[in-house]
Amino acid sequence: MTASVSSRRHAIAADLRHQISSGHFKAGECLPSEAQLATCYAVSTATLRSALALLQGEGLVEKIHGKGNFVRQPLRKITYAGGAAAPASWTGFFAPLRMTARATNIEAPSHVTALLKLPPHSSLTEVLFTTHDGKTPHSLAHIYVPHDLAPTTPPLSEQIAVSLADLRPPPSEVQERVGARLPTQQEATALRISPSLAVLSLTRVATDDTGRVVEAALLILPGDRADALFTTSLMTEERGLNK
Known part of the structure; x- marks a missing residue:
């Protein structure tokens, strides 16, 4: 992964993270489709999925097969x-x-x-x-x-x-x-x-x-x-x- 692609996925993850923390996307809500998000951020689907993987790893987003990516409820430690x-x-x-x-x-x-x-x-x-x-x-x-x-x-x-x-x-x-x-x-x-x-x-x-x-x-x-x-x-x- 090139440095530009890596920085782009981190920038996308940061923007989505902000939208989740600010309440624009609420817990339990389905995010726009990956194709829609890729178009919105003007990146390939692969780069968009890489950004979402960062949020999934942080526990902020959950991908449910056949349904899409959802904002997770706050995790209980x-x-x-x-x-x-x-x-x-x-x-x-x-x-x-x-x-x-x-x-x-x-x-x-x-x-x-x-x-x-x-x-x-x-x-x-x-x-x-x-x-x-x-x-x-x-x-x-x-x-x-x-x-x-x-x-x-x-x-x-x-x-x-x-x-x-x-x-x-x-x-x-x-x-x-x-x-x-x-x-x-x-x-x-x-x-x-x-x-x-x-x-x-x-x-x-x-x-x-x-x-x-x-x-x-x-x-x-x-x-x-x-x-x-x-x-x-x-x-x-x-x-x-x-x-």
């Missing part, structure tokens, strides 16, 4: 609460969000068998939790548990987390690994985000006091609306003696 004392991974958020869940019995993929320390082709239960802020998908959580720790009859969506917690031995150790990456196409589609928007990828593994892995969780949090906070309470020797 959430914080994932990690650490040894954190609640279960499907509820570890500081902001209330609507949550749906779907449980499926599957043959464990290779990367999951490694996390759960199971033999290849083992049966397990996958629960996909999707959080929503209003009608907008907010984050994804894939929870994997050994088949014998899953409910024998599928509970209602809102009961899945409770049922898993009741059947699973309390973990004695929880390890969490956080990284940043670009979403897969499937994740970008499910979350309705730009493939160029980085996500926080959080892997959480819970082990009971016998050393058995009782749960593995893979969370996908879009970087424009989430961060992670890990808190560890330390007790010094002096504080311990004073108790």
